[in-house]
Amino acid sequence: MTPHKRERGRPRGFEISHALDQAIGVFWACGYDGADLDALTKAMGISRSSFYAAFTDKSELFQRVIERYAETLGARPVAAMETAPSLHEALRRFGKAIVDLAHTDDVPLGCLVACVGAEKAATDPKIGALVLQIIATTQERIEAALACHAPTAVARGAHSVAASLCVALMQSCAIKARVGFPIQKMRSEVRANLATIEEALSD
Amino acid sequence: MTPHKRERGRPRGFEISHALDQAIGVFWACGYDGADLDALTKAMGISRSSFYAAFTDKSELFQRVIERYAETLGARPVAAMETAPSLHEALRRFGKAIVDLAHTDDVPLGCLVACVGAEKAATDPKIGALVLQIIATTQERIEAALACHAPTAVARGAHSVAASLCVALMQSCAIKARVGFPIQKMRSEVRANLATIEEALSD
DNA sequence: TTATTTCTGGCCTAATCAGTCCATAAAAGG
DNA sequence: CCTTTTATGGACTGATTAGGCCAGAAATAA
Numbered sequence: 001m002t003p004h005k006r007e008r009g010r011p012r013g014f015e016i017s018h019a020l021d022q023a024i025g026v027f028w029a030c031g032y033d034g035a036d037l038d039a040l041t042k043a044m045g046i047s048r049s050s051f052y053a054a055f056t057d058k059s060e061l062f063q064r065v066i067e068r069y070a071e072t073l074g075a076r077p078v079a080a081m082e083t084a085p086s087l088h089e090a091l092r093r094f095g096k097a098i099v100d101l102a103h104t105d106d107v108p109l110g111c112l113v114a115c116v117g118a119e120k121a122a123t124d125p126k127i128g129a130l131v132l133q134i135i136a137t138t139q140e141r142i143e144a145a146l147a148c149h150a151p152t153a154v155a156r157g158a159h160s161v162a163a164s165l166c167v168a169l170m171q172s173c174a175i176k177a178r179v180g181f182p183i184q185k186m187r188s189e190v191r192a193n194l195a196t197i198e199e200a201l202s203d
Numbered sequence: 204m205t206p207h208k209r210e211r212g213r214p215r216g217f218e219i220s221h222a223l224d225q226a227i228g229v230f231w232a233c234g235y236d237g238a239d240l241d242a243l244t245k246a247m248g249i250s251r252s253s254f255y256a257a258f259t260d261k262s263e264l265f266q267r268v269i270e271r272y273a274e275t276l277g278a279r280p281v282a283a284m285e286t287a288p289s290l291h292e293a294l295r296r297f298g299k300a301i302v303d304l305a306h307t308d309d310v311p312l313g314c315l316v317a318c319v320g321a322e323k324a325a326t327d328p329k330i331g332a333l334v335l336q337i338i339a340t341t342q343e344r345i346e347a348a349l350a351c352h353a354p355t356a357v358a359r360g361a362h363s364v365a366a367s368l369c370v371a372l373m374q375s376c377a378i379k380a381r382v383g384f385p386i387q388k389m390r391s392e393v394r395a396n397l398a399t400i401e402e403a404l405s406d
Numbered sequence: 407t408t409a410t411t412t413c414t415g416g417c418c419t420a421a422t423c424a425g426t427c428c429a430t431a432a433a434a435g436g
Numbered sequence: 437c438c439t440t441t442t443a444t445g446g447a448c449t450g451a452t453t454a455g456g457c458c459a460g461a462a463a464t465a466a
Contacts, residue, residue, distance in 0.1 A: 009411025010463040031322055033236035037454060047414050048455085056411095058454070079303070110326055115377055119234050119322035121382045122312055131382040161395045165368070168375035168396070175317055175374050179324045179334040192364045196403045203406075212441020213433040240424060250444050251425085257442095261424070 016054065019044040020068040027065055028112045032120045062120070063130060069112045070134045077170060078141045087149035091198050093162055094142075095190045098170045102177035102186075110178030114171045139167045150201045162197050169193055218306050219257065222247040223264075223271040230268055231315045235323045265323070266333060272315045273337045279304055279345045280373060290352035294350045294401050297345075298393045305380035305389075313381030317374045342370045353404045372396055 022043040026035045038059065041051050055061040077097035084090035102110050109115075113131055121128035145164035146153070153159045169190065176186060225246040229238045240261065244254050258264040271278050287293035312318075316334055324331035346366035349356070356362045360365035372393065379389060 008409080008465050010413065010461095011411085013413060013463090029325060031236075031326065033234075034326055036452080042300065047416095049415080049457090050413065051381075052455070063384075101386055110321065115318075115322050115325075118378045118381050121316050122232060122318075123234065123237055128382045132379075132384060135379065135382065135384070143350075157395075161392075163397055164392050165371075165399065168368075168371045171378050172371035172374045175321045175378075176338065178321050179331045179338065180328075181335060181338070189364075189367050192360075193368055195365055196361075196368065196400075199403065200399045211435050211439080213431095213443065214441085216443060239422080250446095252427090252445080253443065255425070380422090 012054070014044070014046055015051070017068065019046060019054070020065055021072070023061060023065050024069050024073070024112060027062060027116055028069075028109050029107070031116055032062060036161075044140070059124065059126075063126065066113060066127065066130055066134070068119050070137075073101060073104065073112065074113055074134070074138075078138055078145070081142060081145045084149070087146075087201065088198065090145060090149050090192045094166065095169075095187075095194045098173045099177075099183065099187055099190055102173045103183055108177040108180065108183070111174035114174040115178050135167065138170075139163050142166050144203065153201045158201050162201050165193075167195050169197075206381060214349065215257070217247070217249055217253070220271065222249060222257070223268055224275075226264060226268050227272050227276070230265060230319055231272075231312050232310070234319055235265060250262050260357065262327065262329075267332065269316060269320050269333055269337070276304060276307065277314065277316055277337070277341075281341055281348070284345060284348045287352070290349075290404065291401065293348060293352050294397045296374075298390075298397045301376045302380075302386065302390055302393055305376045306386055311380040311383065311386070313379075314374070315375035317377040318381050338370065341373075342366050356404045359370065361404050365404050367399050368396075372400075 022045065023035075023040055026039050026043050030039065035058075036050070037048065040058075040061070041048055044051070046054070051061075055064065077094050080093040080097040081090045084093050102108060113134055117127055117131040117134075121131055140163075143160055146159040146162050146166075150159060150162075153162070173186060175192065177183070205232055225248065226238075226243055229242050230245050231334050233242065238261075240251065240254070243261075243264070247254070249257070249380075258267065283296040283300040284293045287296050305311060316337055320330055320334040320337075324334055343366075345361055349362040349365050349369075353362060353365075356365070376389060376393065380386070
């Protein structure tokens with residue numbers, strides 16, 4: 001992006017994006033209130049002072065974390081769909097990705113945005129707006145990918161409906177995983193649900 | 204149930220179920236950590252001492268609140284489906300009920316179980332188990348209602364798949380409402396999604 | 407060298423909060 | 437009347453927490 005001439009003074013000793021990646025894990029596992037500054041700074045590998053210098057405060061960090069998550073981990077299912085060679089493959093890979101995402105590192109924490117972000121949204125309008133925008137973007141990308149893979153469905157608007165169902169499926173996976181729904185049962189449910197969606201796209 | 208001979212001593216001055224109903228609103232709006240004892244006892248209309256005498260502690264109360272919610276407000280969509288005269292009506296009423304539930308009292312807080320309960324589940328196994336059981340029961344009741352309304356779909360197992368999609372739709376509504384998704388857009392999305400589900404049940 | 411910036415680590419504080427305790431009042435049965 | 441139970445409200449505790457502050461070290465450009 002901007003090469004930007006070298007800054008004066010001692011350079012930052014850590015990568016912002018890497019620190020955010022570590023913070024993701026804490027918020028994801030503990031929730032917003034459960035993630036205390038000690039746990040966060042320890043996971044990020046920085047001191048309290050560096051923390052406040054770089055991220056202003058906890059709620060500011062949380063926003064950055066949500067954004068980072070949405071750009072990386074959270075975007076996997078959509079990306080999987082976009083890069084697939086066919087409609088069937090797109091849905092198959094999407095299904096695998098949403099289950100895997102909800103069980104990242106074999107820990108069933110669901111989705112940071114859908115579970116932690118949404119809960120916090122009720123008391124923090126900025127988080128609400130952010131999560132809303134992430135969901136909208138996700139749904140739009142899915143819709144576009146489906147339009148590309150199933151062009152005949154576009155006239156009926158079936159791709160929009162299917163995109164909405166895909167988002168619902170993703171969110172449902174997140175919730176169910178977080179409360180301990182068995183992963184194998186989830187895999188087969190998702191498969192069956194996506195088969196129904198595929199059928200709706202191609203008749 | 205049990206008539207149970209009159210207790211000795213001064214009778215309780217409030218209804219447990221009514222107190223729970225008031226507590227529902229606080230947890231729903233503030234989340235688990237955001238709901239402090241002052242706000243809870245004030246809403247419930249009881250003193251701190253009465254609170255601890257009746258509910259042991261905050262997390263115990265939260266469980267009772269989740270259960271109460273699931274039996275009352277949260278059961279509305281399923282009940283609407285069960286009492287409908289036809290498949291089409293069942294799905295229509297279910298759709299209306301899930302959107303209304305997510306906007307109870309015109310406040311878009313989503314679902315107490317799916318949003319607040321699921322977030323807390325990661326750090327409280329008892330809540331996780333409780334929410335899981337509530338979701339399972341809900342899905343079973345929907346499955347049974349659909350089997351009743353669409354008997355021809357049962358052989359293919361389509362009613363199970365549809366029930367799973369209905370649950371996903373309900374959870375998705377909850378999340379979207381909580382983050383500020385416009386209600387009108389939600390109504391039309393839900394309608395379209397349920398039309399797809401209905402079609403899958405009847406072809 | 408000097409100025410500038412970020413680093414660390416720890417200490418402090420001001421607030422919040424769950425849970426306990428107590429003294430007293432009120433409502434019921436025996 | 438006495439016992440039992442729940443009621444009230446306020447005060448208190450102990451723990452946790454976000455955030456601020458400071459002093460000294462380290463790393464870079466000018």
